[in-house]
Amino acid sequence: MSISVSVTPITGSMISWTRFLKDTLQVTGHSPTRSIDASGLILSDYAKYIIALKELRSKEVSNPVDTLRDAGSLLQHIHFSFLIGGSAGLIFKICELTVLSVLSTRIKKGRFALVSGTLGEWKDAITELS
Numbered sequence: 001m002s003i004s005v006s007v008t009p010i011t012g013s014m015i016s017w018t019r020f021l022k023d024t025l026q027v028t029g030h031s032p033t034r035s036i037d038a039s040g041l042i043l044s045d046y047a048k049y050i051i052a053l054k055e056l057r058s059k060e061v062s063n064p065v066d067t068l069r070d071a072g073s074l075l076q077h078i079h080f081s082f083l084i085g086g087s088a089g090l091i092f093k094i095c096e097l098t099v100l101s102v103l104s105t106r107i108k109k110g111r112f113a114l115v116s117g118t119l120g121e122w123k124d125a126i127t128e129l130s
Helices: 017-028 034-039 045-058 064-069 072-077 088-097 119-129
Strands: 006-012 079-086 101-107 110-118
Touching: 017 045, 034 045, 034 064, 045 064, 045 072, 072 110, 072 119, 079 088, 079 119, 088 101, 088 110, 088 119, 110 119
Parallel strands: none
Antiparallel strands: 006 079, 079 110, 101 110
8 A cells, every 4th residue: 555645835935026136236237137028938037037147157048948058056046945744755755865965754544744855855856765
């Protein structure tokens, strides 16, 4: 008999766009959203933030889709936490095979955990656990 798994998003990075854009423009003299503005793409705030970080670093307008495909270390600037309920084996696997932060407790049919990490750590964890 397998134990059902539940996953609930709890926290995610909150981007202060007004402050980020104002300070970046003031310090660098250019907007980090030129790539986004020129693309006309409808993107999530997290995707926009990754693209803006790339533009801030490189000071060049780039293809937003290419930036998202190869985001690399830029993923370390966004954080997420999830509540995960499942078997003890699943939670222990997350603890042992990933660098995600895990706070776990025993429940009747397995374990219940708060699991947190950067988007880069989540990407690596999903790859490792798949």
